């Protein structure tokens with residue numbers, strides 16, 4: 117056998133794919149005593165017992181066998197009920213497919229719509245988990261920079277639509293956005309819908325943060341593609357149990373898609389994970405049917421924490437940000453800071469706080485940091501105090 121690195125005998129995309137900058141920062145600080153971890157997109161509350169119980173009971177009862185590729189019928193029915201409740205019209209279980217987290221919903225969508233050299237347009241800064249799986253299968257993420265001007269993020273629709281080429285298969289929109297907290301308006305969604313219809317390309321929406329919405333009073337969710345589209349048109353929506361119901365470790369999500377694609381999605385699921393554990397899905401049914409109060413509590417907590425962060429950071433003229441209208445992240449610029457990955461490491465070492473570097477969200481995110489604020493308020497305040505002290509010494513204004 118030749119003495120050659122194994123790395124040279126794996127596929128080029130697998131060789132070339134960089135680490136996620138979020139995971140890299142997290143791994144740098146993981147397990148360090150005393151570090152307050154605000155790098156990941158999760159809160160610090162465990163899953164409520166009421167959702168865990170049905171899962172544990174199912175497991176103990178022996179629900180330990182292979183199951184439906186699309187997800188158990190009871191969960192797909194519960195998804196239809198949940199959507200009917202929140203969108204004020206009827207939904208069918210035929211449009212829901214249970215996946216291994218939101219991430220597998222994204223991966224399934226990508227595997228269906230983008231082949232080699234096909235392009236998917238993504239406004240950026242963006243969560244890196246669209247571009248990564250696209251590149252891994254030889255497709256091309258086309259990032260269209262959003263602009264941060266006068267303390268506001270904006271998406272230039274002329275620029276977005278000018279990126280469409282004959283190879284474009286989809287526009288991917290994450291709203292509310294991770295990391296920006298920016299939320300598309302109903303008119304924005306209509307504009308994207310109309311252009312996708314005109315070019316016969318897919319709308320690929322990621323609305324996992326739609327319940328974490330602080331835009332308009334009394335609105336329990338952000339504007340959605342479901343407000344302006346038919347479920348049977350070229351629309352794919354990725355979603356997850358992770359955020360709303362504090363179930364990040366369960367790895368259960370769903371893909372909403374035209375029913376005609378059912379057999380295709382089943383095949384993709386078969387050849388990826390062969391389905392999601394049935395006992396986990398029992399807990400998800402309980403979350404959908406009985407979780408509205410828990411979500412309301414989480415959103416109230418997130419909003420109070422957002423304001424805590426906003427009021428704190430406003431005291432620092434060298435920090436610039438837009439007040440987020442959705443999700444649970446603060447994405448802020450530190451004037452004069454040019455290497456966010458190095459800054460993330462220094463903050464772990466020197467201040468004991470863990471943020472994700474802006475560069476993890478594409479080149480347009482350099483100069484920024486992302487903080488997840490869905491935490492215990494006292495812990496969040498402590499993280500802010502440590503960061504503020506560090507800032508005064510290292511980036512004074």
Ligand SMILES: Cc1ncc(COP(=O)(O)O)c(C=O)c1O
Pocket residue numbers: 157216217218219220243290294322324355356357358364367368369
């Ligand atoms: C925008 C966005 N979409 C999807 C997900 C997927 O979540 P999960 O795979 O944990 O269900 C996340 C998680 O951070 C996210 O931020």
